[in-house]
Amino acid sequence: MSVSADTFEKMKPIKTNYGFDCVHKLSKIKEYISVIIYRPSDSSCGYLTKFEDLKEDTKTGEPCSVYHFPLHNLQRIDQELSLDQIHNTYLQNLLVKSHGLFIGSYRLNTSPNIFFTITYFHRFIMKFLESNRTRKVPSLVSRSFTERTGAIFPLLMYSYELIDIIDKTENKDASASRFPYRIRADAKLKISNQVTVTLPDVKTLDDCYRICHNSELFKCNTYSYCQYGDCRVSSLLTLGSYNESHVEQDKSCSIYTLNVVHDYAKVPQRKFKTQTSVAVDKSVDSCAESCHASPDCLSFQWCDYQCSFGTFYTDSSTEYDEECSIYLLPKNGQQNRIRCALH
Known part of the structure; x- marks a missing residue:
């Protein structure tokens, strides 16, 4: 112009x-x-x-x-952030390394029965104060306030550090239970060529989780990780990990489940007009895991602990039911998911 x-x-x-x-x-x-x-x-x-x-x-x-x-x-x-900036920006800004979480309570001498709980986030690390020790308020509060009120401050510190972002939440209703969910301690999955394989050069629990979640070779449901870097992924269902013939005892290891129910989109108060499989008693988590393990299951129906598999979801193939919900994978979810092949 x-x-x-x-x-x-x-x-x-x-x-x-x-x-x-x-x-x-x-x-x-x-x-x-x-x-x-x-x-x-x-x-x-x-x-x-x-x-x-x-x-x-x-x-x-x-x-x-x-x-x-x-x-x-x-x-x-x-x-705005470009796509290649998102990961590092979260690492730098959401939880900066060497931050500390401070929790304390104020007590006023003039009002001994009144307590105020205050939470502080700080960009520096102070020396850890034992939970049973009472100290005068440090520079977190002005001197005039301290002298005027006689406030005392039992101070606790919990340091935290963001190591990595291991996954993203596709379902806005998903909770933190979607991510590494331990089902057994002091044990690891036993190697089986058909069910469980071990993976070399896996350095963190997060990497082991990602490989299981994104596996293309088979439907991975459970995995074990040891502190010395042993990662094993398996198509074994959660219930199978309680069978001693499938596990080995090791105090450095734990067994985890993917908790795949959060990979599905929930359609509440709907059921299929025609049931394509026999309903069995299962929790919703166990039902999701069984559907995930089956190549023929495209969705599943859950009605008050009654689990059955379904096919493609359409409004015309379903009807209203107050007690039921249908769970289906988001459209193109399998194609859009970043995958890692097992070597």
Whole structure:
């Protein structure tokens, strides 16, 4: 667009290197911005607060890149992340290494029966104070407040550290129980060529979980991991891991289940008009695991501990039932999931 000289006089300018740099820098400004103008001839960048101040001059105007923000949403650009930045940004910003969680209680001398519980997040590590020790409030609270109230502060510290992001939640109702869920301690799965295989060079529990969850070779349901790096993945169901013939005793190891019920989308208060399998007594978690292990199961129906397998879900093939729910894999879920092949 060729912008008039009058427009440049009303523009509030800054210096930038290129067009996107112009937009990115201005997105940090809190003032309302309607129009951004970037002039390549001298790398001049500026903005207008009123759209009416933008004038075009096709004869003597200068060519510019013009950005209009009628929805007043320029600041959102500063909050956007490219896909390759998401993982590292979470690692750096959500739980920064060497943070500490401080929990304490205030007691006022003038009101001995009143307690205030306060939680602090700090960007530094202080020396651990034993739970039964009472200290004067440190610099977390102003000196005048301490002297005025005589507050005392039993201080506890719990350090935490984010190691990695092991998976994403596809179902917004999924809880933390979806991730590594231990079912047996002091044991590991026994090697079997048809059921359980061991994987070399697996350094963390998270990696072992990911390999099981994303396996293409077989339907992995359970896995074991040892502190010395032994990872074993298996098509064995959770119930099978309690059979001593399938496990070995080892105090450095634990056995886990994928808890695959969270991979399914729940359709509440629906049931299939025609049942395609015999219903059996199972919990919803066990029903999901059995469906996951079967190549012919595309969905499952669960009605008050009665589990049965289903096919493709459609509204016409189902009907209302207050006691039932149908669970199905999200559309294209298998194709869109990142997979790891077992070597």
